[in-house]
Amino acid sequence: MRDTILRTIEGVHEQVAQSDGGALADDIPALTRADPDHFGIVMVTADGRRYEVGDVQVPFTVQSVSKAFTYGMALHAHGEAAVAQRVGVEPSGEAFNSISLDPSTGRPRNPMINAGAIAVTALIPELSARPRFATILDAFSRYAGRELDWDREVFASESATGFRNRAIANLLRSRGMIGDPVDGIVEDYFRQCAIEVTCADLGVMAATLANSGVNPITGDRLLDDANVERVLAVMSTCGMYDASGTWVYEVGLPAKSGVSGGVVGVLPGQFGIAAFSPRVDARGNSVRGVAACRKLSSAFDLHLLRAPSLSTHTIRRSYRLSEAASSHSRPDVDHAVLGARGASVLIVELQGDLFAISIERLAHEVVSTAAQISTYIVDLKHTGAIDRSTGRLLRALATDLVADGKQLLIADPGGVLDPSVLAGIEVTVTASLDLATLICEQQLLAAAGRPDPESTRVELDAFELTRHLTDHDRARLLPRFTERRYAAGSVIIAQGDDADEVFLLAEGVAREVRRRPDSGISERMADLYPGVTFGELGLLNQARRTTTLLAATDVRCFVLTRAQLMQLRSTDHLVYTRIVENLLVGAAERLRRTSQETAMLRG
Numbered sequence: 001m002r003d004t005i006l007r008t009i010e011g012v013h014e015q016v017a018q019s020d021g022g023a024l025a026d027d028i029p030a031l032t033r034a035d036p037d038h039f040g041i042v043m044v045t046a047d048g049r050r051y052e053v054g055d056v057q058v059p060f061t062v063q064s065v066s067k068a069f070t071y072g073m074a075l076h077a078h079g080e081a082a083v084a085q086r087v088g089v090e091p092s093g094e095a096f097n098s099i100s101l102d103p104s105t106g107r108p109r110n111p112m113i114n115a116g117a118i119a120v121t122a123l124i125p126e127l128s129a130r131p132r133f134a135t136i137l138d139a140f141s142r143y144a145g146r147e148l149d150w151d152r153e154v155f156a157s158e159s160a161t162g163f164r165n166r167a168i169a170n171l172l173r174s175r176g177m178i179g180d181p182v183d184g185i186v187e188d189y190f191r192q193c194a195i196e197v198t199c200a201d202l203g204v205m206a207a208t209l210a211n212s213g214v215n216p217i218t219g220d221r222l223l224d225d226a227n228v229e230r231v232l233a234v235m236s237t238c239g240m241y242d243a244s245g246t247w248v249y250e251v252g253l254p255a256k257s258g259v260s261g262g263v264v265g266v267l268p269g270q271f272g273i274a275a276f277s278p279r280v281d282a283r284g285n286s287v288r289g290v291a292a293c294r295k296l297s298s299a300f301d302l303h304l305l306r307a308p309s310l311s312t313h314t315i316r317r318s319y320r321l322s323e324a325a326s327s328h329s330r331p332d333v334d335h336a337v338l339g340a341r342g343a344s345v346l347i348v349e350l351q352g353d354l355f356a357i358s359i360e361r362l363a364h365e366v367v368s369t370a371a372q373i374s375t376y377i378v379d380l381k382h383t384g385a386i387d388r389s390t391g392r393l394l395r396a397l398a399t400d401l402v403a404d405g406k407q408l409l410i411a412d413p414g415g416v417l418d419p420s421v422l423a424g425i426e427v428t429v430t431a432s433l434d435l436a437t438l439i440c441e442q443q444l445l446a447a448a449g450r451p452d453p454e455s456t457r458v459e460l461d462a463f464e465l466t467r468h469l470t471d472h473d474r475a476r477l478l479p480r481f482t483e484r485r486y487a488a489g490s491v492i493i494a495q496g497d498d499a500d501e502v503f504l505l506a507e508g509v510a511r512e513v514r515r516r517p518d519s520g521i522s523e524r525m526a527d528l529y530p531g532v533t534f535g536e537l538g539l540l541n542q543a544r545r546t547t548t549l550l551a552a553t554d555v556r557c558f559v560l561t562r563a564q565l566m567q568l569r570s571t572d573h574l575v576y577t578r579i580v581e582n583l584l585v586g587a588a589e590r591l592r593r594t595s596q597e598t599a600m601l602r603g
C-alpha cells in the first residue's frame with residue numbers, strides 16, 4: 001500500500017516544484033554555486049518517523065536557520081534573565097540584516113535578525129579548552145543526530161564580504177552588548193552560518209523542537225521544555241523577519257528561514273518540517289520553501305491556532321462500582337452488598353493526552369457527583385501524556401478532593417503519572433483499575449461487617465448449592481462430597497482437562513489465570529473467595545476446562561464428581577433435579593451480573 005502521508009507530501013512537492021520564482025542569494029558570493037532547482041521537503045514526527053521527498057540529501061549551509069538553535073543554546077547556558085540583557089523578543093518588522101537596536105539600551109530587538117544572532121553567538125562561551133565554535137558545531141550535530149561539518153569556502157566568502165555584519169557587531173560592541181574580540185565573534189557567527197546540513201538534517205532538528213527539546217531519533221535531550229517554548233515563541237513572531245506577520249497568519253507555525261534556501265517549521269508535539277530550495281525572495285526566504293510550508297500547513301491542518309477538538313473525549317466512561325465490580329468472584333451475599341454500597345464509588349476512565357480542559361472535565365464530573373460519591377477511582381490506562389501544568393491541575397483537584405473528605409485512588413498501569421505530581425497527598429496509586437476496585441470492595445465489605453474472605457471458612461451445608469433441600473435430601477447429598485486440600489501454588493483445575501467435577505470453595509483463595517498467547521506469561525484473571533462454587537458449567541455440558549485455577553493460598557474445597565452426580569440421578573432423582581436447578585440458578589446469577597456489566601461497559 002502507498003504511504004498516505006508520504007503521498008500527500010509528494011503531492012505538495014509536485015505542485016510547488018512548478019514555481020521557479022526568486023533568485024539565488026548573492027550577498028554571500030559562494031552561495032551562487034547552488035543548483036537553483038534543488039528542492040526537498042521533510043516531515044519528521046515528534047516521535048521520530050521520517051517522511052522525505054525530493055532533494056533531501058543535498059548539503060547546503062544552514063545560514064540563518066542556525067539562529068533559532070544558538071538562541072536555545074544561550075538560554076540553556078545562561079538562563080532566560082541573563083540572555084534578556086543582551087537580546088529582546090520583539091519583532092523588528094525589518095529585514096534580517098537591519099540594524100535594529102533599541103535606541104536607549106543598544107539591545108538588538110530579537111535573536112532572529114543578524115544583530116540579535118551575533119549577540120547570541122557571543123553568549124556561547126569561548127574557552128581555551130573549548131573554542132566557541134566547537135561548542136556550537138557539537139550542539140548542532142546533536143540536534144541533527146549525526147556529526148556535521150562546515151563549509152570553509154562559504155565561510156571565507158562571507159568573511160571576505162561581510163562588512164555589514166562587522167559593522168553591526170561593532171555597534172553592538174560600542175553599546176556593550178558583546179565583548180572582545182569583535183572579529184572573533186563575527187567569524188564564529190559566519191562559521192555557525194556555514195555549518196553544512198541537508199534538508200533531512202533540518203527535519204530532525206525541527207522535530208527535536210517539536211519533541212520538547214529531545215532529539216526523537218537519538219533520545220538526546222538538548223533543551224528543557226521552558227526554553228523550547230521561548231525559542232518557538234521568538235520563531236513565531238520573528239523567524240521570517242519582516243514577513244513574520246503574514247507567515248503566522250497564513251501558515252501558523254513557528255519557523256525559521258535561511259538565505260541559502262532552508263526553512264524549518266515546528267508544530268509542537270506533532271511535527272518538525274523542513275524544506276529546502278535555494279531561490280529566495282526579496283526578504284531572503286526560500287520561495288518554494290515558503291510555498292511548501294503553506295501547502296503542508298493546509299494539507300495537514302497544522303495552523304497552531306486551530307483548536308483541536310479534544311475536550312469531548314477526555315472521559316472515556318464513568319460509572320459506579322455497583323454497575324461494574326472487579327473481576328473477583330464472591331458469594332452472592334457479598335455481591336449484594338457491593339451492588340448496594342458500590343453506588344458511593346465512582347470510577348472515571350480518562351483517555352487521550354491530558355490538557356487543562358481534560359482536568360476541567362474531570363473536576364466537573366467530581367463536583368457534580370460529590371453529594372453521592374465518597375470514593376473516586378480515576379483510571380489512567382488509556383491516557384497518554386500529562387504535561388507539567390496539567391499535572392499541577394490534577395494535584396490541585398486531588399488536594400480539594402482529599403480536603404473534602406473524599407477518598408481518591410488512581411489506577412496508572414502505564415506509569416504516565418509523574419510520582420511528584422501527587423507527592424504528599426493521600427492518594428492511592430495502583431497498577432490496575434481492577435486492583436483499585438478491589439481495594440474499594442474490601443473497604444465496602446468490611447464496613448458492612450462482612451468477614452475477611454482470607455480468614456473465612458464456609459461449611460458444606462452453607463453453600464447456595466444446598467439451598468431448598470430438606471434435611472432428608474441433604475443427608476443423602478452431603479456424603480457424596482469429598483473434601484480436598486490444595487497447597488498454595490498447586491493447580492486445582494488445568495485448562496484442557498476433562499470437566500468432571502464441581503468445586504465448592506470452603507477456605508482460601510483460588511485464582512483463575514490465563515496464559516497470554518504472545519508471551520506465555522500467566523496473568524491473574526480473577527480471584528475466587530470462600531462460598532463460591534466453580535467448575536459447574538463444564539460439568540453440565542461435559543466440556544473441557546477453558547481456564548486454569550490455582551490455589552493462591554492454601555485452599556480447602558468440597559468436590560462433587562460427575563460419577564457421584566450420575567449415581568444420584570439414578571437413586572435420588574428429585575435431589576438430583578434440585579441440585580442441578582441450584583447449579584443453574586447460581587450460574588444464571590453470574591451470567592446476569594456479567595452481561596449487565598458488559599452492556600454497561602459497551603454503552
Ligand code: GLN
Binds near residue numbers: 027065097158259
Ligand atoms: N550568514 C547570513 C548573514 O548573516 C545569514 C543570513 C540569512 O540566512 N538570512 O547575512
